[in-house]
Amino acid sequence: MTRTLMKHTPAHPRPDSRRAKPWRALTAPAAVVGLLLTGCGAPAPAAAPSSPATATSDAKPREAAGPTPRLVLSHDGGLTVLDAKTLKPVGGAELDGFLRLNPAGDGRHVLVSTGDAFRIFDAGAWSEPHGDHSHHYTSTPRLTDRAFAADHAGHVVRHAGRTVLFSDGSGKVESFDPKTLSDALKTGLPATTVYTTPQPHHGVAVELADGKLLVTRGDEKTRTGITILGPIPQGGSAQDRPELLKNDDCPGVHGEAVAAQEAVVVGCQDGMLIYRGGKITKVHSPDSYGRLGNQAGSEKSPVILGDYKVDQKATLERPTRVSLVDTRTATMRLVDLGTSYSFRSLGRGPAGEALVLGTDGALRVIDPATGRITSTIPVVGAWTESETWQDPRPTLHVRGTTAYITEPGTRTLHTVDLGTRKVTGSTQLEHIPNEMTSIDG
Numbered sequence: 001m002t003r004t005l006m007k008h009t010p011a012h013p014r015p016d017s018r019r020a021k022p023w024r025a026l027t028a029p030a031a032v033v034g035l036l037l038t039g040c041g042a043p044a045p046a047a048a049p050s051s052p053a054t055a056t057s058d059a060k061p062r063e064a065a066g067p068t069p070r071l072v073l074s075h076d077g078g079l080t081v082l083d084a085k086t087l088k089p090v091g092g093a094e095l096d097g098f099l100r101l102n103p104a105g106d107g108r109h110v111l112v113s114t115g116d117a118f119r120i121f122d123a124g125a126w127s128e129p130h131g132d133h134s135h136h137y138t139s140t141p142r143l144t145d146r147a148f149a150a151d152h153a154g155h156v157v158r159h160a161g162r163t164v165l166f167s168d169g170s171g172k173v174e175s176f177d178p179k180t181l182s183d184a185l186k187t188g189l190p191a192t193t194v195y196t197t198p199q200p201h202h203g204v205a206v207e208l209a210d211g212k213l214l215v216t217r218g219d220e221k222t223r224t225g226i227t228i229l230g231p232i233p234q235g236g237s238a239q240d241r242p243e244l245l246k247n248d249d250c251p252g253v254h255g256e257a258v259a260a261q262e263a264v265v266v267g268c269q270d271g272m273l274i275y276r277g278g279k280i281t282k283v284h285s286p287d288s289y290g291r292l293g294n295q296a297g298s299e300k301s302p303v304i305l306g307d308y309k310v311d312q313k314a315t316l317e318r319p320t321r322v323s324l325v326d327t328r329t330a331t332m333r334l335v336d337l338g339t340s341y342s343f344r345s346l347g348r349g350p351a352g353e354a355l356v357l358g359t360d361g362a363l364r365v366i367d368p369a370t371g372r373i374t375s376t377i378p379v380v381g382a383w384t385e386s387e388t389w390q391d392p393r394p395t396l397h398v399r400g401t402t403a404y405i406t407e408p409g410t411r412t413l414h415t416v417d418l419g420t421r422k423v424t425g426s427t428q429l430e431h432i433p434n435e436m437t438s439i440d441g
Contacts, residue, residue, distance in 0.1 A: 061137040068125040068138050068441035069399060072110050073406070073413075074099040075392075075431035079112070081123055081141040084399060084438055087413060087427040091124060091141035098390050100435055102156035105163040105178030107440035109185075111156050117147040118156065118165055120185065125441030136441070146185050148174060148192075154202060159258055160209040171197035173205040173215060173238075195229070195238040204256045206264050213241060214264055214275055216253050225250040226266055226273055226280065247273055247280040257297030257304050260352075263327035265304050267292035272306065274327050281330045285323075292323055294343045301352030302328045303368035307343065316387045322346075322356055324368055335371045337364060342385055344395040344435075347403065349418045357396045357405060359383050363416060375421045379414050380407040392434040399438050406433040 069084035078094040079101075100113035108126040112119040124141040127134045151169030158164075164175040176190040184190035195213065197203065201223055203216035211231030217224050225248040229241035250268035258264050263276040271285045272292050285292070285308075292306040306323040318340035324333040339358035347355040353374075354366035361382050365375040380394050392408035402424075403416040411432055415425040 061139045064125075064136040064138050064441075067127055067136055069438060070123045070125050070141070070441055071397075071404060071413075071436060071438045072101055072121065072123055072141075073429070073431075073433045074101055074112075074435040075433055077431070079121060079141075079143070080429065080431060080433075082413070082427075084402075084404075084441075087415070087425060089430070090138075093121065093141065093143040095119075095143060100153075101437040103158060103437055103439060104181055105158040106181045109181055110437060110439065111148075111163075111165070112143075113150075113153040113156070115153060117150055118153050120144045120146045120148075120181075123439045123441075125439060126182065127441065138441075144185060146189055148189065151200075155204040155256070157204060157206050157256060159206055160262075162207040164205050164207050166203055166205050167200075168202045169200055171200035171203070173197065173213070175205075175207050193232065193238040195241060202254075204254075204266070206256055206258070208264070209262060212244070213238075214256075216266065217246065217248060218253065223251070223253045224248040225253055226275065228275060228280070245275075245278075245280055247282070249273070249282050252291065252293075254293040255295050255306075257295035257306075258299070259297045259304050259327045260299055260302045261327075263302065263304075265295060265297070265325065265327065267295055267306060269312070271332070272304070272323075272325050274325070274330055276327055283325055283330045283332050285332065286334070290323075292325075294346060296346040296348050296354070298348040298352040300350075301348070301368050302326060303352075303354070305346055305348065305354040305356075305366075305368065307341075307346065308334060316385065318359070318385060322354070322366075324354065324366075324371055333371045335366060335373070337373075340385070342393050343389075344393060347396045347398045349398065349403075350401050353418070355396060355398065355403065355418075357394055359385065361394075363396070363403060363405065365418070365421065377416060377421055377423070379405050379416060379423055380412075381409065383409065390434075392432050395433070395436050397436045397438060404436065404438075406436060408432045408434070 071082040071084050073080045080092040102111045104111050110121045124139045127136045150167040154166045154168040162175050163178045173195045174192045176192045180190040199219035201218035205215040213229040228245040230244050250273045252269035253266050255267045265274050269291045272283045274281045287310050289312045291309040295306040304325045308321045308323040309317045309319050311317045321334045339360040345357040354368045356364045361380045363377045395406045397404045401418045405414045411429045417424045
């Protein structure tokens with residue numbers, strides 16, 4: 001099954017000499033929807049948000065019978081919110097520019113990266129503990145006036161009860177407790193700790209359960225590895241964190257993921273670095289250039305799912321193999337899919353299954369321990385990638401036992417039950433979807 005898709009031009013091109021091509025219908029058997037060139041990148045700066053006066057919704061909350069998870073999708077011109085169970089639209093917001101979406105970590109809010117800020121979007125569903133039970137509420141979703149200022153807003157990482165923001169243009173690493181977010185928004189922003197890397201770069205940081213901080217190393221031209229910083233010393237600031245470990249054997253360091261037993265990994269152009277048990281270990285790719293730039297981890301599995309690219313000179317590489325890295329043994333297994341995929345194709349199932357959405361339109365379920373493909377589930381039409389990484393393309397997002405998959409060419413969202421491994425529903429969308437995330441409600 002092949003469907004004709006359309007190519008979409010984001011409002012803000014990537015900050016370099018390339019420009020997105022205008023809309024056009026394709027006559028080839030498969031149409032172009034999107035590709036990542038480098039795994040991700042900082043979007044062009046957007047207009048800075050105005051100084052907030054209030055940030056709470058004017059809509060009166062409604063009590064719900066239970067948690068109300070919601071999906072948040074970006075599109076050209078704004079955001080759309082759907083009920084995650086019924087797939088019915090419940091609201092949205094208008095916002096220009098290329099928008100990147102990240103859960104804030106409190107089960108209610110989403111951080112929208114707009115170039116010069118991490119803007120806070122209230123998805124309008126939450127729960128409040130009350131003695132031995134909780135009360136659940138919904139309200140109209142809205143874009144708040146609150147924002148974390150950033151110079152080229154980049155990665156957002158949630159781990160061990162902390163949410164960490166990385167600004168590529170300044171090297172600012174800002175972290176906060178997401179449980180304090182809702183109350184703090186009534187008057188401002190939550191208290192944060194700020195560490196600034198020695199040189200700004202396209203990077204990422206992870207705050208660990210014991211208070212240590214893993215942060216990438218590099219500058220505007222090169223990225224080389226990671227540093228492990230100790231907890232904030234008593235009476236000191238985040239900038240006073242002591243350097244405990246470092247490793248510069250990771251050219252082009254990019255992306256992060258966390259596996260079982262808090263094994264944290266970052267990708268390299270020739271393999272992967274693993275921080276586990278107080279040590280940094282290098283896993284080498286079988287090829288001299290074997291780039292792992294995007295990873296997906298699961299607390300249920302010691303194995304990390306990653307992409308795998310081998311052509312350093314390619315303007316556009318369509319890889320057909322994925323990597324499985326065992327963080328216990330520091331070994332890598334490559335799995336041939338028989339189809340290519342994109343950076344939004346990787347996910348993990350409820351039991352730690354590795355999930356990959358191929359350009360042939362099928363979702364593959366892989367046993368991470370053996371590398372065996374256990375299921376191939378047709379979901380969307382065949383699609384081809386664009387050289388512009390911001391363009392919409394079929395996107396995989398997993399909530400519990402459900403995989404949500406967008407099909408931009410038909411403006412459709414599909415659901416797959418990962419238990420039965422069958423497509424269970426589809427809904428037509430008003431806008432061409434781009435990024436997708438969700439909240440617990």
